[in-house]
Amino acid sequence: MNTYCGLDFGTSNSTFGTIEEGNPILLPLEGDKLTIPSAIFFHFELNQTFLGRAAINEYIDGEFGRIMRSLKSVLGTPLMEEKTQIKSEQVPFADIVTSFLSHLKARAEHSGNRPFEQVVLGRPVHFVDNDKQADLLAQDTLETAALRAGFSDVLFQYEPIAAALDFEQSINQEEIALIVDIGGGTSDFSVVRLSPERALRSDREDDILANGGIHIGGTDFDRKLSLETVMPHLGYKSKLKESKQIRNTDSQFSIRSSIANVSHNETKQMFMPSSYYHELATWHKIHHLYEKNTLITLKDLAFRVEKKQLIDRLLNLINKREGHLLAIDVEQAKIDLTTHASANIDLDYVESKLNVDLTINQLHDAIQTEVNNIKKQALQTIADAGVKYTDITKVFMTGGTTAIPMVRQSITDLFPNTEIVDGDKFGSVGMGLAIDAGRKFG
Numbered sequence: 001m002n003t004y005c006g007l008d009f010g011t012s013n014s015t016f017g018t019i020e021e022g023n024p025i026l027l028p029l030e031g032d033k034l035t036i037p038s039a040i041f042f043h044f045e046l047n048q049t050f051l052g053r054a055a056i057n058e059y060i061d062g063e064f065g066r067i068m069r070s071l072k073s074v075l076g077t078p079l080m081e082e083k084t085q086i087k088s089e090q091v092p093f094a095d096i097v098t099s100f101l102s103h104l105k106a107r108a109e110h111s112g113n114r115p116f117e118q119v120v121l122g123r124p125v126h127f128v129d130n131d132k133q134a135d136l137l138a139q140d141t142l143e144t145a146a147l148r149a150g151f152s153d154v155l156f157q158y159e160p161i162a163a164a165l166d167f168e169q170s171i172n173q174e175e176i177a178l179i180v181d182i183g184g185g186t187s188d189f190s191v192v193r194l195s196p197e198r199a200l201r202s203d204r205e206d207d208i209l210a211n212g213g214i215h216i217g218g219t220d221f222d223r224k225l226s227l228e229t230v231m232p233h234l235g236y237k238s239k240l241k242e243s244k245q246i247r248n249t250d251s252q253f254s255i256r257s258s259i260a261n262v263s264h265n266e267t268k269q270m271f272m273p274s275s276y277y278h279e280l281a282t283w284h285k286i287h288h289l290y291e292k293n294t295l296i297t298l299k300d301l302a303f304r305v306e307k308k309q310l311i312d313r314l315l316n317l318i319n320k321r322e323g324h325l326l327a328i329d330v331e332q333a334k335i336d337l338t339t340h341a342s343a344n345i346d347l348d349y350v351e352s353k354l355n356v357d358l359t360i361n362q363l364h365d366a367i368q369t370e371v372n373n374i375k376k377q378a379l380q381t382i383a384d385a386g387v388k389y390t391d392i393t394k395v396f397m398t399g400g401t402t403a404i405p406m407v408r409q410s411i412t413d414l415f416p417n418t419e420i421v422d423g424d425k426f427g428s429v430g431m432g433l434a435i436d437a438g439r440k441f442g
Helices: 052-060 093-112 132-148 159-168 218-234 251-259 275-280 283-290 292-302 308-319 323-336 360-385 405-412 428-441
Strands: 004-009 013-020 023-026 039-043 048-051 065-069 083-086 089-092 118-123 153-158 175-182 187-194 208-214 342-346 355-359 394-398 419-422
Touching: 004 093, 004 159, 004 428, 013 093, 013 428, 023 428, 039 052, 039 093, 048 052, 048 093, 052 065, 052 323, 065 283, 065 323, 083 093, 089 093, 093 132, 118 132, 118 159, 118 428, 132 153, 153 159, 153 428, 159 175, 159 187, 159 208, 159 394, 159 428, 175 360, 187 360, 208 360, 218 275, 218 308, 218 323, 218 355, 218 360, 275 283, 275 308, 283 292, 283 323, 292 308, 308 323, 323 342, 355 360, 360 405, 394 405
Parallel strands: 004 118, 118 153, 175 394, 394 419
Antiparallel strands: 004 013, 013 023, 039 048, 039 065, 083 089, 175 187, 187 208, 342 355
């Protein structure tokens, strides 16, 4: 019985694969589910750790604890060197990544009825854009976390290459394929030569014509959608009163630093600092808003804003520590908009009868710049491969974010005469990593 595996530790979802009877399979990680949300919840009262859907449900049910998602996005950033509050302890982010991988490994070993010692970990083409040192640090951090989680041997494979290995199982002739993997944190592309004969080779380096990637994914779309549609209901871009309208009290001193860099127009009109809203729209930064000094400053700003009710909503959300629930609701609205023209977010937990209606056009407007940059990266990867558009015989698409119509269309429009093949949006990379693990450790 083999002890090797492929692990797709994703920004939004994770999978765990191995080889059984010569075929790649994904192992159940939560009940009979083959994918698990990359979420971890530290339940303070039970002193217990929950993963995946259970973690999200514990948080939504109002249990006392700390939920964390998008941990992969922290890799390679300064946050990875910091500590965060878990109960009464200051815990390094690296330890939390280790904890998640350790629990994931234990679940896979239970499902597979065997220990797993060797792993091929998926990684984006770039953890960090345009910073080789930070990118290397991100991989080293993930490798260390995997070793600390109990793996004895750790290798890496680019996620789009893993997706290509999965796609290769289904073809019967040689193809020059563009692999499109757009997930929660990154958009990755590979141009690869594939065929049943090439699939038998142990060394595929000559078959990889180009790799490219950009640090844009579904969580970035969540953030932009939230800022454009929800945050204005909480005071985002709200005007501040002119100084002469406000009584000069000691409280003014405490907010000068907060408004020092707010945007203003020719008439010196000032607005609510945007940093609070960007943090509220970013998973791994939400907890900063719960700090005491932040609340004090926001309470002072509430008396300077023209529409105090909006800041009162923001304060209510923060005081109830519902920032992560808002992020979950925005993400679900985005998902709903992949198949419907409209969606609704019920913000009754912020203010009674408060609702936000969203449309597919609002989503598209919010993410237009990001989609354009993703398309540019696809074009650059093809150029780097030294091939023409007409040389691409198949386009293979995977990753949950390819479900967004505008994202998919931006790629498919480049290839009007080329077959577009849809892989398992959440499972193709994990399956390919299992194949790669079989070749490297089998």
